[in-house]
Amino acid sequence: MTIRISAPLAKLCLLATLSASSTAPAAPDPDSEGNVSERAIRYAEGFSATREESDLRNALVLDDFQSASRAVVAKPKDSASRTLSESTGEFWVYAAATELFYDDDGDGYYHYLRVSFDADTFFTDAYVYAELYLSWDGETWERYFVTEDFLLQGSTSLDEYEIETEFVTGYPTGLYDVLIELYDADFGDFVGEFGPLQSSDFSILPIEDLEHDGLPPPPVPISHEHGGSGSISWLWLMLLLAGLLGRRCEEAGKCSR
Ligand SMILES: [Ca+2]
Numbered sequence: 397m398t399i400r401i402s403a404p405l406a407k408l409c410l411l412a413t414l415s416a417s418s419t420a421p422a423a424p425d426p427d428s429e430g431n432v433s434e435r436a437i438r439y440a441e442g443f444s445a446t447r448e449e450s451d452l453r454n455a456l457v458l459d460d461f462q463s464a465s466r467a468v469v470a471k472p473k474d475s476a477s478r479t480l481s482e483s484t485g486e487f488w489v490y491a492a493a494t495e496l497f498y499d500d501d502g503d504g505y506y507h508y509l510r511v512s513f514d515a516d517t518f519f520t521d522a523y524v525y526a527e528l529y530l531s532w533d534g535e536t537w538e539r540y541f542v543t544e545d546f547l548l549q550g551s552t553s554l555d556e557y558e559i560e561t562e563f564v565t566g567y568p569t570g571l572y573d574v575l576i577e578l579y580d581a582d583f584g585d586f587v588g589e590f591g592p593l594q595s596s597d598f599s600i601l602p603i604e605d606l607e608h609d610g611l612p613p614p615p616v617p618i619s620h621e622h623g624g625s626g627s628i629s630w631l632w633l634m635l636l637l638a639g640l641l642g643r644r645c646e647e648a649g650k651c652s653r
């Protein structure tokens with residue numbers, strides 16, 4: 397698996413290579429009524445050109461929602477490969493990449509994701525928007541973000557767009573697939589996609605939310621108190637050794653008095 401990792405910040409950790417079989421994708425914790433747990437993310441979006449290359453946008457806008465009823469859109473995963481059948485050929489995603497940041501507990505699973513993509517159009521310019529999806533179980537895509545409308549200008553790469561997401565809650569530790577769907581903003585038509593079928597960058601990304609990316613527990617303090625169990629053990633050994641020496645010298649008749 398290849399995942400593009402940039403290294404702009406001190407907290408950035410290198411991503412360890414993970415095999416697809418190393419950890420099974422996690423389930424989304426359904427409650428007693430079968431509803432999946434609350435989702436919350438922070439996000440930032442914009443054209444890549446408006447960000448300094450070595451910086452993050454810093455996802456600050458909080459978006460939290462109950463996924464069971466209101467905002468989450470889910471669909472079968474096999475619905476993601478419809479480019480040929482539904483796209484008009486007037487728009488396409490030329491290239492896309494994912495980057496992972498922040499692994500506070502050092503377990504190789506990250507809570508901050510940047511998705512960037514360069515979409516192009518046959519037209520001189522056209523407004524589009526993108527929907528971003530995650531899949532943790534290999535069976536269902538769940539929408540986690542919808543961008544604002546933004547302008548594509550022909551086939552230039554200067555209109556590359558990016559979305560940074562900090563997963564706050566509702567995203568348990570697992571290996572997630574990511575999918576971008578592109579829509580014509582004027583008509584709402586699906587016009588293209590980019591996901592695991594197009595690049596391994598969008599497969600089995602090690603992600604967990606902030607709740608699961610806790611800092612490691614502090615080291616166990618070493619007790620220097622006297623009289624503890626360790627001291628008793630040492631005292632017991634000394635007495636045992638003295639007893640053995642005494643018995644041997646009595647048997648040899650060489651004990652001094
Ligand atoms: Ca982690």
Ligand SMILES: [Ca+2]
Binds near residue numbers: 514515517552555
């Ligand atoms: Ca472009």
